[in-house]
Amino acid sequence: MDLIKTKQQISSYIIDTQEEEIKRIAMELHEGVGQNLYSILTGLQFVESGTKEPQVKNYLHEMTLLIEKTIQEIRLLTVELHPPALTALGLLAAMKSYFKLYTSTFGILVDLESAGEEKTLPEKHRIAVFRVCQEAFMNIAKYADTSNVKVNFVWKSKELTIMIRDFGSGFEPESLNSDQASGLAAMKERMLLTGGRCSISSKIGEGTLIEVSLPLTE
Numbered sequence: 001m002d003l004i005k006t007k008q009q010i011s012s013y014i015i016d017t018q019e020e021e022i023k024r025i026a027m028e029l030h031e032g033v034g035q036n037l038y039s040i041l042t043g044l045q046f047v048e049s050g051t052k053e054p055q056v057k058n059y060l061h062e063m064t065l066l067i068e069k070t071i072q073e074i075r076l077l078t079v080e081l082h083p084p085a086l087t088a089l090g091l092l093a094a095m096k097s098y099f100k101l102y103t104s105t106f107g108i109l110v111d112l113e114s115a116g117e118e119k120t121l122p123e124k125h126r127i128a129v130f131r132v133c134q135e136a137f138m139n140i141a142k143y144a145d146t147s148n149v150k151v152n153f154v155w156k157s158k159e160l161t162i163m164i165r166d167f168g169s170g171f172e173p174e175s176l177n178s179d180q181a182s183g184l185a186a187m188k189e190r191m192l193l194t195g196g197r198c199s200i201s202s203k204i205g206e207g208t209l210i211e212v213s214l215p216l217t218e
Contacts, residue, residue: 034071037067037074044060044067045064048060079097079101080098080101080134083097083130085097086126086130090118091126091129091130092118092153094126095130096112098130098133098134099151102137106141108140108147108148109149110148110150110151111148111150111151113150113152114155116154116155118155119155121214121216124194125194128193129194131190132187132191132212133162133164135183139184140166140168143168143180144166144169144170144207145169146166146167146168148166150163150164151163155216157216159214159215159216160213161212161213162213163210166207167206167207168207169204170203170204170206170208171208187210188200191213191214194214195215196213197211198210198211198212199211
């Protein structure tokens with residue numbers, strides 16, 4: 001038992017350290033790289049507005065469009081790395097923000113329903129649940145071959161349950177490649193470290209159901 005507890009403590013420490021580094025990178029992208037690109041964009045737009053030569057003007061316009069696209073991609077990446085809503089507004093708001101981004105990126109519609117009163121979760125638990133959902137949705141985009149996903153949040157007095165169901169191709173456990181298998185194992189490990197559970201069931205041709213549960217404290 002001591003060995004298992006020590007292993008869990010090490011895993012928890014590694015995950016916490018990774019999350020702190022991810023948060024730092026997200027902040028640097030937003031406040032450093034993003035702001036610098038915006039300054040460059042403003043400068044190029046100023047030069048473009050004062051240029052009369054058509055070829056130069058067209059070139060500058062193409063460059064401003066490219067920088068605008070890059071700024072947008074950095075904003076999206078920042079949200080994926082560490083969504084501000086997760087800290088400021090809570091888990092449900094962060095998931096809604098992520099689903100909106102997910103649909104615009106992959107074209108997969110997300111039908112979200114939430115029952116019961118949302119509870120305030122410790123930051124560590126919010127991050128764990130968000131990462132598990134994020135991994136589930138990336139797997140759906142990569143492998144499920146589906147156009148819609150249904151998500152149910154059920155808030156009870158002592159437990160939060162999240163069900164993620166896609167209606168895609170499904171899979172057999174023995175057919176998973178190493179990346180898929182390790183991703184699913186990481187989802188289960190994250191929830192285990194918070195005292196929760198993550199179960200996955202799938203059937204070829206009928207899709208996959210992921211159920212996440214997390215105990216809540218008063």
